[in-house]
Amino acid sequence: KAGVTQTPRYLIKTRGQQVTLSCSPISGHRSVSWYQQTPGQGLQFLFEYFSETQRNKGNFPGRFSGRQFSNSRSEMNVSTLELGDSALYLCASSISGQGATGELFFGEGSRLTVL
Amino acid sequence: GQNIDQPTEMTATEGAIVQINCTYQTSGFNGLFWYQQHAGEAPTFLSYNVLDGLEEKGRFSSFLSRSKGYSYLLLKELQMKDSASYLCAQRDDYKLSFGAGTTVTVRA
Numbered sequence: 001k002a003g004v005t006q007t008p009r010y011l012i013k014t015r016g017q018q019v020t021l022s023c024s025p026i027s028g029h030r031s032v033s034w035y036q037q038t039p040g041q042g043l044q045f046l047f048e049y050f051s052e053t054q055r056n057k058g059n060f061p062g063r064f065s066g067r068q069f070s071n072s073r074s075e076m077n078v079s080t081l082e083l084g085d086s087a088l089y090l091c092a093s094s095i096s097g098q099g100a101t102g103e104l105f106f107g108e109g110s111r112l113t114v115l
Numbered sequence: 116g117q118n119i120d121q122p123t124e125m126t127a128t129e130g131a132i133v134q135i136n137c138t139y140q141t142s143g144f145n146g147l148f149w150y151q152q153h154a155g156e157a158p159t160f161l162s163y164n165v166l167d168g169l170e171e172k173g174r175f176s177s178f179l180s181r182s183k184g185y186s187y188l189l190l191k192e193l194q195m196k197d198s199a200s201y202l203c204a205q206r207d208d209y210k211l212s213f214g215a216g217t218t219v220t221v222r223a
């Protein structure tokens with residue numbers, strides 16, 4: 001059974017640009033959550049999608065957005081990049097969502113560097 | 116968000132025992148998780164506690180006291196491969212909130 005796949009694994013952008021990250025969950029998982037991981041801050045919750053609907057959202061500015069497709073694949077977009085957006089972006093999938101089971105299966109992340 | 120505290124770093128010797136403590140806010144509590152994350156890799160699930168007491172899984176055990184807002188992860192018979200970051204995460208009604216992680220270094 002394939003795990004959670006995130007692309008691209010590494011990318012470098014400059015301030016003001018935008019970026020789109022992709023996540024393919026484990027087959028059969030309908031929930032996809034996104035987290036930002038930075039040193040010292042840990043994992044910060046961005047949002048969760050379930051059956052193509054955003055179910056929950058963390059405390060991030062509107063520059064951070066996402067969506068989920070009918071095949072449960074998800075994308076997140078960050079517009080007008082800032083230096084502080086440099087981080088590892090982790091995607092996690094679960095069968096029925098964080099509120100139901102809690103066990104998340106993580107991808108290896110997309111490491112974004114903003115110059 | 117939830118305020119989850121755990122030590123930043125711990126160092127121990129191969130074969131020893133290490134206990135990683137985690138405190139969290141009790142309001143909205145709906146489960147406590149521990150994840151392991153090796154450098155450059157995805158976090159992987161270690162344990163889950165929702166009731167008070169000790170859950171044992173081989174060399175790893177996790178304890179929960181809901182009234183105290185306290186959990187610990189106990190790593191026994193440490194091996195070099197246990198060098199990693201250990202993440203404490205609290206579940207409320209709709210999401211997992213993670214602590215910043217504890218980096219454990221195992222020395223020979």
